[in-house]
Amino acid sequence: MRIQDVAKAAGVSIATVSRALNALDKVTPETRERVRQVAAELGYTPNASARTLRTQRSCVIGVVLPTLLNPVFAECLEGIAATSAAAGYSIQPFTTEYQVEREDQAVKRLLAANVDGIILVVSNPGRSSALQRLIAVRLPYVLAYNQHARHPCVGVNNEKAVRELIAHLTALGHERIAMVSGMLKASDRARQRYRGYRNGMKRAGLAELPLIEVPFVETAVQEVVTQLVDARLRPTALVCSNDLIAIRCLRAAHLAGLSVPHQISITGFDGIALGEDLTPMLGTIAQPNADIGRHSVELLVQAIAAGKPPAAPASIKLAHHFRAGESCAPAPRTSLSTHPSPLTRRLRSLR
Amino acid sequence: MRIQDVAKAAGVSIATVSRALNALDKVTPETRERVRQVAAELGYTPNASARTLRTQRSCVIGVVLPTLLNPVFAECLEGIAATSAAAGYSIQPFTTEYQVEREDQAVKRLLAANVDGIILVVSNPGRSSALQRLIAVRLPYVLAYNQHARHPCVGVNNEKAVRELIAHLTALGHERIAMVSGMLKASDRARQRYRGYRNGMKRAGLAELPLIEVPFVETAVQEVVTQLVDARLRPTALVCSNDLIAIRCLRAAHLAGLSVPHQISITGFDGIALGEDLTPMLGTIAQPNADIGRHSVELLVQAIAAGKPPAAPASIKLAHHFRAGESCAPAPRTSLSTHPSPLTRRLRSLR
């Protein structure tokens, strides 16, 4: 079913068919209707490859994500899919499994596919060969979740979010707060969140605890946490760099015989939907994941329409919010009195 | 960067470049190496649209899924992505949100995009206009998760799985077993699993309990379950048609003041990774989700290579297994004695 067939059936030229279907105004209403009628009857759909080859526009948006096994990215992709479909775009996603080389491979293939733009979340925006490549060929792109002054980004303020969280926890009486994070090397979000932890602790006048860095998709969390909670001066709160890790910590704490939140509070980051269905419901910093996807698409589509790639100033900072769950409560008195922190001791001696 | 540029730089014709890069044997080893060298230096990547237009092959696989918000499909898509990337294919996914019309829309767009084949999970394989369309144009397709005698499918035996599960539960002493399911209308899996429940109960000589049908992505689960567990003859086990629902039931039971599994057992279906991190760890019928994706791709790619669409006999039935969790335990004695089921009473009266 080609444009030729429609033209023949409608008794017009292929140019007229093309115009009737695309540039609605450059053709008589009658012929336009007739052509559309015929096209509909024949079930004609324009060949996307031919059109792309001719117009240099594919109406396809490339997407590069670490993984779909973390619901945070699945939720975002769902948002991307919905928005781009509504805007007449298709998507072509690639997962990198947190490997930087694969970011570049994905971009290469996306370029070959003539995508109109790319949404990506990279490991390190500062020195990403994938981004360099995109800039070199002037292909519009938007970073999702990443945060960087020299690139167009859509996401939340990770550092500030954790800083606020620390303040919230200290207001609840927590002093020994530890951070459990994914590998810092693999994610700028993790790095920013860790910075938020450090600054938050500093502002609160509390001593930082050593960062607990756990590999992705590993159950190693359990050993670490078990070991941690056995320590004499155990933390009263664990701030996790994402919800998946928090969920594992929840279980690890349970297995270690600690009750959450009575003996230890645990918080996540991301706000995956499942967190609300857990018991205890996960306290977390919720990001608007679908919205991050939606805004990324909108930014990209606008830029494509305007003919100029989005730039850093176009970045969109979305609001996060602390979703109070049941995994987070005031610090246990017992723990505080049994193992008073240096700060507590100092405060008490002042009285 | 077109093939022309490479040809000029290498001092050969575009035909030679094309052959050097594709048909490796139809050119002198020396010139081939030289061309490849030049192409690599220039960073040349063939234009996919042009190639597709010419060869009528896009090396793109379309994917049509209900949603990515259910990890079961995200896991499957991850498998599809990994396998197709390894095979040199890209993917173009669409979500339908369980709406049949959108299945058809997605297929339409996929056809226009010249995909080489489609993997889809539909609501009703028996009468799917999307499938009809694919058959009409002879485009290779594979159904994932769906089960149907007249279509090529990759998945597990849903009915048998639940039947076995019922047997397992009855062996644990459960007699009042209720099923909580997503909308039957929206999913043949739900219908098959429900059939498994009915047959399983029949074989065990137990009375079926009314099906509890809950809308997708709704928290309505809670009301239903709360109401259910308040009933005088409350079930000792809830068999859920998927893990997401099971997780909600877990929480609903908790809120209703029931301890799982001591007062009530709850099982899921799908085996999403997160289930293993829950407390109590979710007892579920685990499907090999990534493998379902992988096999779907392999089936499709083979068929594409062979030039003939996969047919029903090529269907692949994968093994499921019951992943024993902590949410499932022997039936509580108390409940049995307090509220003996009709069968129990009859059995007892026989002694």
Add this chain to the structure above:
DNA sequence: CTGTTAGCGCATTCAG
């Protein structure tokens, strides 16, 4: 307002 025509970049015939 409509038809004719020229490529978009590539693979592939047909000559040489």
Add this chain to the structure above:
DNA sequence: CTGAATGCGCTAACAG
């Protein structure tokens, strides 16, 4: 073994 020429299906510039 290599080069010139053709056309995949479409849109857009150019004529009429």
